Amino acid sequence: MARVLLFGRLADLAGWRDRAVEAGSLNGLRGVLAGVDPALGEALAGPGVQVAVDKTIVRGEAPLAAGSEVAFLPPMSGG
Amino acid sequence: MARVLLFGRLADLAGWRDRAVEAGSLNGLRGVLAGVDPALGEALAGPGVQVAVDKTIVRGEAPLAAGSEVAFLPPMSGG
């Protein structure tokens, strides 16, 4: 199980911001999320959305260990 | 009588900073001060020393009314 965190407009779109999801890789996780909520799946793949695994930005595919924290980060606005 | 104020190193040099002096003009006042203390007279005429009469900078000669306040201002250092 990975812990998935959504921020900003992604959380508003999904209607949740913190959920446990069964997935062994980032692409697998994207597939699960898109299967449940296609609009969210599209938004997660949209321009400017970055992904952090265990608080480190990753690009492309990555394996997920049990207990990994995966955060989807829309474009940052600054404070 | 004019009220004469000295600032910064001029006051240290003269040994006073506030004194009443009888004079009808700025040049007259300079003459009186130089007569009493030639080193001070020279310092007051030195480079960068400005004169304010009633808190307004004046250049050259100026008449002094009774009760005028004359301040000799060495180069300003900023705060």
Added chain:
Amino acid sequence: MTTPSKIALTSEPFEPGALLTAFCAGRDETGAVASFAGLARAEKGAAVALELEAYPGFTDTAIAAFADDAKTRFGLQDYAIVHRVGRIAPGEAIVFVATAAVHRRAAFEACDFLMDYLKSRAPFWKKEHGPDGGRWIEPTAQDRTDAQRWD
């Protein structure tokens, strides 16, 4: 200076003046303390509240990495950064940055530099709540221009 430089994210209102008092204490070799307080604007009623979201453990780490680089770049003795998160009412402080240096040029430039980063590139997500609801916003063109001054 032995004072540790400090970054805090807080969901509670804070007082910039109190932070400045703490930051200035015991600084007999500092000379220059520059600071900046960003306050939420009411926009004559068009802004009801500002909502800022951070990712704890990611946002503060990113800010610390940036600020420690700035400390070296500008030769700071010290800095302090406090950033509000959550819902912020008009007039309340959003951010406070203070920088300490021997001379004022370094203190001013570092404070300005840190603010440009915090306002344009730091990992926050910002929602403006108006009378008709909320909207997520992105950096302004001015924010990008300000940040690029340092590149």
Added chain:
Amino acid sequence: MTTPSKIALTSEPFEPGALLTAFCAGRDETGAVASFAGLARAEKGAAVALELEAYPGFTDTAIAAFADDAKTRFGLQDYAIVHRVGRIAPGEAIVFVATAAVHRRAAFEACDFLMDYLKSRAPFWKKEHGPDGGRWIEPTAQDRTDAQRWD
């Protein structure tokens, strides 16, 4: 803003943080408050005290004229300037400047501009007291360079 901009010369120690608290109060349309505190340095014992002399009624008038021009030039909502006079111990505040504006660029630049003026051209006379006595000092080359940035 209805807050009157304020200039004060004081022979008593003052607390920059307390001044910032007062300056920030009730500002729900401000957005940006930049401030600067100049503190006396001990110079590892080489500086025992700083002594600043002002000409009341002349110094404050000159500062006010300059600052009011700056307020217009940078579109400030408000400013506050408090300057210590007399004998100042290491670690004590010499000067505090705060500027309020809608956006941070104006607040920062105006604060920097006012400090350059205060440190280099404002009508003060400054004496540094060290272990071996005091000496009157004049603006440094850096002060003149800083001030000339704005000409």
